[in-house]
Amino acid sequence: MKPAAFTYHAARSLDEALALLAAHGEDGKLIAGGQSLVPMMNMRLAQPRHLVDINAVAGLDRIALEGDRLVLGGLVRHQALARAPLVRAHCPILAAAAASIGHHAIRARGTLGGSLAHADPAAQLPLIACLLDAAIELRSAHGARTVAAADFFAGVFATALAPDELLTAIRVPCAVPGQGWGFRLMSRRVGDFALAAAAVIVTLDTAGRVETLQAALGGVEATPVTLGPMAYTQQGQTPHAAWCAALATSFAAACDPIDDPRVPAAYRGELAEALLARALADALARTRGRTP
Numbered sequence: 001m002k003p004a005a006f007t008y009h010a011a012r013s014l015d016e017a018l019a020l021l022a023a024h025g026e027d028g029k030l031i032a033g034g035q036s037l038v039p040m041m042n043m044r045l046a047q048p049r050h051l052v053d054i055n056a057v058a059g060l061d062r063i064a065l066e067g068d069r070l071v072l073g074g075l076v077r078h079q080a081l082a083r084a085p086l087v088r089a090h091c092p093i094l095a096a097a098a099a100s101i102g103h104h105a106i107r108a109r110g111t112l113g114g115s116l117a118h119a120d121p122a123a124q125l126p127l128i129a130c131l132l133d134a135a136i137e138l139r140s141a142h143g144a145r146t147v148a149a150a151d152f153f154a155g156v157f158a159t160a161l162a163p164d165e166l167l168t169a170i171r172v173p174c175a176v177p178g179q180g181w182g183f184r185l186m187s188r189r190v191g192d193f194a195l196a197a198a199a200v201i202v203t204l205d206t207a208g209r210v211e212t213l214q215a216a217l218g219g220v221e222a223t224p225v226t227l228g229p230m231a232y233t234q235q236g237q238t239p240h241a242a243w244c245a246a247l248a249t250s251f252a253a254a255c256d257p258i259d260d261p262r263v264p265a266a267y268r269g270e271l272a273e274a275l276l277a278r279a280l281a282d283a284l285a286r287t288r289g290r291t292p
Contacts, residue, residue: 003041010053014139014168017054021164022141024050030166032075033109035102036118060113060168063087068174074113074167078102078125081112090174091132093181093199097124100183103191113167116152119159119223121258122193124185126153127218130226131199135171140164153223179203182282182292184275185218194219195263198275200283202239210237215247215280220257220272227251239284248277 011017021028029048031037032055040046054060060075063084070090072081081087081098088095101107101115101124115125116136129136129149136147138161149170152160161167175181185197197218205211213234215227230251237243252273259265282292 001042001044003038004044004047006041006048007050008053009050010056012056014057014060014166015141017052017057017166018139018141018164020050020052021166024052026163028052028163030054030114030117033077033111033114035106035110036114036120054166062169065090065174066171069171070174071169071171072112073169074111074116076112078107078110078112078115079104082107091172092175093131093183093201094125094128094172096181096183097128097199100124100185106191112170116170117159117161117167119153119155119157120193121156121222121224122195122197122219124194124197124218127197127199127216127224128183129170129172130224131201131214131216132172133214136167137169137171138162138165139168140166144168150226156222175201176203178287180283180285180287182279182284182286184279184282186271186275196220196268196271196275198272198279200276200279202280202283202287204239204284204287208238210234210239215251215276217251217255217272217276220252220255220268222258225255230254239280241281244277244280244284248273248280251276 009020027049031051031053060073062073063086064071078098078101082095115123134149136152138145147160180202182200185194187194199216201214203211213231217225252269257265257268285292
């Protein structure tokens, strides 16, 4: 199929892009990589009357270090996230997650902002944004605001992004010395959307006990699920294989997995449990200087 008729606008600046969004409201849609939007338009699942191309807007593709935060523009391509030295050095779990997205052509065109705004439950970048408690910066012709990742994702393909807003950047904390991370996903084929994914960040104290722990599951519920208060109960624990398995079981049991004819909820829950246990083990291996 082919998309419904639309008017194409090539914005030359951020102000111009925001003015176009303000003018067209619900009838307008941003396009950058187009890896999600274009297929939806071709299938007539999305029929915007106006497309606002932001590829020429300067500054939206920046990758910068500001204090203990990494600042990533909404126009940063998946491939850049996976390869950029700053990302690999200061947020390796984000680089690993970006490297796992789709195929080369998708990574070369798809953008950070596009993935977050699309809010697919199975997507890797929303999962990492929630894991890291990313601050998501939104801008409209009326001003700017910052939304925490936990408040940004509202449901399947639903976010806090208003029709006249553009996701300009996100800020994520840099990894601290000794921090370990783990990222695991399962898909039917390499490059397919994940059936489930797990991401973990952990630090240990000098005695080898859990000091801080963050964990999240993607593809399980309508939005990424974080470990939340359960993480605090793990502080001071001495991690080992049985600990990984028990925590994964408890976390997965607290979830309400999506059910569909191809992936039953029970299977999705079991898959999430197994992936989380492995991600925990990977994170612990990295804290001890080993490569999983």
